Amino acid sequence: MEWETVIGLEVHAQLATKSKIFSGASTAYGAEPNTQACAVDLGLPGVLPVLNKEAVRMAVIFGMAIEAHIAPYSVFARKNYFYPDLPKGYQISQMDLPIVGIGHLDIEIEGVNKRIGVTRAHLEEDAGKSLHESFHGLTGIDLNRAGTPLLEIVSEPDIRSAKEAVAYMRKLHELVRYLGICDGNMQEGSFRCDANVSVRPKGQEAFGTRAEIKNINSFKFVEKAINHEVERQIELLENGGKVVQETRLYDSVKDETRSMRSKEEANDYRYFPDPDLLPVIIDEAFKAEIKAALPELPQAKKDRFKNAYGLDEENATILTSSRQLADYFEATLKASGSEAKLCANWITGDLSAALNKANLEITHSPVSYERLAGLLTRITDDTISGKIAKQVFEALWHSTASADEVIAEKGLKQITDTGAIEAIIDRIIADNTDQVEQYRSGKDKVFAFFVGQVMKEMQGKANPAEVNKMLKTKLQG
């Protein structure tokens, strides 16, 4: 039988606020255990939550970016379950009235666009962490993460393969970083994903029973975990078995998913509106304020790069893959006054290659946009040739000097002084009478020999166009 895979993703993006969603404790990663868990985060008796405005603003920005409905009235609810990393015995989340309603995200699969529906995105607090190692059979609880704001982004079951799932997740990852609402650090758990996976016979309309795979924290694992789960379900069904609705954990070491019984027990969450918090009202003024500050979105930027700068698809795609890279490009372009294509080629070519090699992000580039612009300016005004420019770039990468300083110091300035070029040409013609004869008798190929000789003599600094022109005149006699 042919099977069709149906996938819905729930992505948890930690919002990049300074303080927690309901308390004034820091959200910084990596602190000593429980040093960033305040009375509110610890759920001490009598303490109360107060909502962080920045978390709300970030959720609304996200909603606007996926063209979703922004709820004018949304409500926080308590999700009740007992777990040691959940200090209050309930998680403050949103149920019936989430802050962001239906929206969408377009992904590209093998050159074809596909629209994935986003059901909702809601605000909630993160839980703490359980540490299982070395406490004499006990589990240690660190509540530093408890209360970190999360945006849970729930997709429609529109995804049909592990590849699509990865494309969707990457697109989302790119977007939240673009918007500056999440640092996207997957190793630190800032961006994690649960996948609802089911299979059905091709052509069948009804969904199959789904399993939820928890806490997948890399793009690679999303693909592997889903593929593994799909195989498991198909095998089960083909052998006459049944898929059980359950929560499964992906084990990246063994490359398998296994049932999480501990999470199954408490599945009656008894949601109800949190009486410690009032409805969140997003009025038009607040929306307008956020909209005004909304950054240009990736697709719009890419279109603009193609139209306004005449960039090709490839360069436009690479340059808009992150807001920082796009900003770098535009800053360089403006400062250099060079052609957009030249500028784009340098950034996607030599600079990107160097960054890759050094494993650096554009934000940490040793060559600032000002210094790269200095280089491009000198290419554009013919001070140096493209070939020499590579040499200058190499020097820029390893020093803090400007392009002009490097050119001056190493004497790389292109020679356009016709007198100097003429003297050398005269000498070379005098020294190579045989070749002159050959050229004059019609062997055009020998011309390249003369160009090579002149350039060699001038250490590549002569203006090639000038050399060609003068050589032609002289050789014709």
Added chain:
Amino acid sequence: MSLTADDVNKIAHLARLGIDSQDIKSYAKDLSGMLDLMTQMSELNTDNVEPMAHPMDQAQRLRTDVVTEQNNREKFQAIAPQVDTGLYLVPKVIE
């Protein structure tokens, strides 16, 4: 409406509330009595009534995103039943 001992056990489990087995019956009786009291509510038609979750007809106030809390672990953990190297300890959690 009346609750059975089994119902009470289920609810007690959801609430992680230990109840002595000899008391289950009395809880079942008390809770059934409460539920009887509540059947009065069903006598009133409330079809077009908006539920009221809160007495305050006001919007949630929003806090500025600033860190106001400092490390207070020592004080907080002085009242904890079991801690080690800054962590709260519980019996082993099996996932």
Added chain:
Amino acid sequence: MHTKTLKELAQCLRSGEFSSLELTQAFLNRIKKHQDLNAYITVTEELALQNAKAADARIASGNATVLTGIPIAQKDIFCTLDVKTTCGSKMLDNFTAPYNATVVEKLNQAGAVMLGKLNMDEFAMGSSNETSFYGVVKNPWNINTVPGGSSGGSAAAVAARLTVCATGTDTGGSIRQPAALCGITGLKPTYGRISRYGMIAYASSLDQGGPMTRNAEDAAILLQTMAGFDEKDSTSVDQPVPDYSAGLNAPLKGLKIGLPKEFFGSGLNSDMAATLEIAINEYKKLGAEIKEISMPNLKLAIPAYYVIAPAECSANLSRFDGVRYGYRCDNPSDLADLYTRSRGEAFGKEVKRRILMGTYALSAGYYDAYYIKAQKIRRLISDDFKNALADVDVIMGPVTPTTAFGIGEKMDDPIEMYLSDIYTIAINLAGLPAMSIPAGFIDGMPVGLQIIGNYFAEDRLLNLAHQFQQVTNWHQHSPKGFE
């Protein structure tokens, strides 16, 4: 000294008639003498004397407030920094809060001298103070009867002159009912008027702290300091606090009082009805008009309350899990055992009953029938009040169906106990302010009159109460043996 009101004591401290240290010592002596009332869970003698000395110095330096040097006792639901806060439960028998409740902080700042922490029903769940882990409080008017609850310790302590004023909290009547049964003045303010920060939550959408005093004048003084916006409580109201003492003497001529027929129907016993009629007549004499009103949905307040309050409490009390503070069972075998036994061993029967009820009402399949239904009824009750208060200035009625009942009398019948809050519960559902003031006696036991006002009309309620106390002396009676 102990017979004086708060206002009188403040004047005496100012004039130097006696010092706060002397005053504090006098109250500490009385607390010791009458400890069999069981009004206090913790007496903070050393701290009180130390703070009294500091208050005397502050008075001498001339920057005192009206509360500087005044002895006060806190209901043990308010967290107090470095002083044990139990909430009347075994669960918190070992709990010392690392912070002050906002109310405590404000009173400390004003220079009030805390004598100790007052007994209460466990987690404020109860109407008789009999659910306290620390035992029942005795009503000073008859030690075989209950003081009411949940702020039973507060009411008994004020009535027995073991403090001049106290704080209380009111979720379904927990300030007004014990105030009525102990013959003192209690005010439950509008929801949101006083910060709930550091006040251990029972039912968050209903809980509200308030003053418990000898008379309305003192209540105005105490409320003045307790009230106000708190940025740590999302449900506290950012509205200026009026001068509550300024309007106490406003004339009542033309005041319209509504009497809901549902309050004065056949359910009210005849002695109670007669006593209240005499009290309401005093208002007529003061120039008020009386109007019968109807609030048809009031009868559903008890069932709606016993869904909403337990539902909220079932979640509010989940944090007591034996992990970060509070009671933890011995040698838990696993995580489930840690939770189940810690909670099972440390919560009392009434608390468990309400957690179970609330868990049930919120669970899958019952949410709409119970929780949503109750919320709809809450809306209807609130609308009843809105409509009534569009017509009249205040609503009056009984606080309790009877005077204080015997200790143990209702403990075996929780439903019967719940019905004793029949006149107070609806006010919490609506979030309105209400007072209980002494209005007479039946067989030597105090009776309270309830005055219910519009949102944030605390000043009006205090004005009405004060005017009544100018023409009656019920509030000046003191129980025998405690004069």
